[in-house]
Structures are given as structure tokens and as C-alpha cells.
Amino acid sequence: MDLTVAEKKATYEGIQYYVLEHTGLKVSTKQPQCPPDKGIVYSLKTNL
16 A cells, blocks of 8 residues: 555644634544453443
């Protein structure tokens, strides 16, 4: 899969800013630690 110029220049901070400006939502900087055998769905359900 080839990346576009915009995708190559995107940073996490830039994405956070874009989401905040366009939706008013803050993107968390905390990333869930997923146990390899459970996956992200399990982690999200248990960390809410």
C-alpha cells in the first residue's frame, strides 16, 4: 500500500489537533496495553 504525501506528513500531534478543531473531541495520548492473547476489544472493555 502506497502512502499519499499527506499520510507521510501526518503526525500524531497533527491528528490530535485536527480532530479537536473539527469535532471538539480530545484524542487520548494514553494507548491501551493489550495482552497478546486477549486483543484490543478485551482491553477496551475492561478499561472503561
